[in-house]
Amino acid sequence: MSDQRDVQAEQENAAVEENVETVEVNDAQEAEAPMDETAQRIYELETALSEAQATVKEQQDSVLRARADMENARRRADAEVEKARKFALERFAGELLPVVDNLERAIEMTDKDNEAVKSLLEGVEMTHKSFLSTIEKFxxxxxxxxxxxxxxxxxxxxxxxxxxxxxxxxxxxxxxxxxxxxxxxxxxxxxxxxxxxxxxxxxxx
CATH class of the missing domain: 2.30.22.10 (Head domain of nucleotide exchange factor GrpE)
Incomplete structure (x- = not known):
């Protein structure tokens, strides 16, 4: 009878220990589950952050390229405008040179000792000087x-x-x-x- 009680007691103790181990395993699994979810969430957030940073870097590069292209286009446009201005000015100045030549010929061929044309000569000389002064400004x-x-x-x-x-x-x-x-x-x-x-x-x- 005593032996039967001992066997029964041992069986009860084994059952209790098995229940304790089951509870411990369940608790461990429940503890690991939130850790796994947190790690997964961190990984997802890190991945999203990396993708966002890559997108920002790409957009920054695009903005820099667009700005460089715009600056180059502006410089080319300025150079073309300056070139056109200089070409127009050169052509205009070239058309004026025969006028300067004719004024100089008139001055050279005029009799400077002739009082009748002295005032006319002075006027031509003043016109020539003023003309040169004006075109020199350009x-x-x-x-x-x-x-x-x-x-x-x-x-x-x-x-x-x-x-x-x-x-x-x-x-x-x-x-x-x-x-x-x-x-x-x-x-x-x-x-x-x-x-x-x-x-x-x-x-x-």
Whole structure:
């Protein structure tokens, strides 16, 4: 009888221990479940954040490219406008040069000792001076190289002449003055250039 009670007690203790282990396993599983959900949620949020950061970076790059394209387009437009302005100014200035030439010829050919035309000559000289002053404000520069060394970039040699009074390749006479506008040659000066009296032709001219 005593042995039967002992067996029954052992069975009851084993059942209790099994119930305790089952409860512990369930508690552990319930504890792990929220941790798994939290980790999954963190992973999802991190993934979404990475995607959002990549999208922002891509949009920033797009904005920078668009800004660079816009700046390049603006610079090209400014350059085209400036080019068109300079071309129009050069063409206009080129059309005015014959007027300057005619005024200079009138001054040169007028008899300065003739009192009858003295006042007329003064008027022409004033007109010529005022005209040059006006066009110089727009970048026009006179090229009058009398006595200077010949420069093929600015001068056009119409003839060469032997001279003992001038160094070789010196401008002896200016047949027509030249002009530059905004640093660009508008018309070369037409000149006569000296050469050595030995009869040798100086190839630099």
């Amino acid at each position: 970048g026009l520069v006179l090229i009058d190289p009398q006595g200077e060394a010949f420069d093929p970039e600015l001068h056009q040699a119409m003839s060469m002449q032997e001279s003992a009074d001038h160094a070789p390749n010196t401008v002896m006479a200016v047949m027509q003055k030249g002009y530059q506008i905004n640093g660009r040659l508008l018309r070369p000066a037409m000149v006569m250039v000296s050469r050595a009296p030995s009869g040798g032709v100086d190839t630099q001219a």
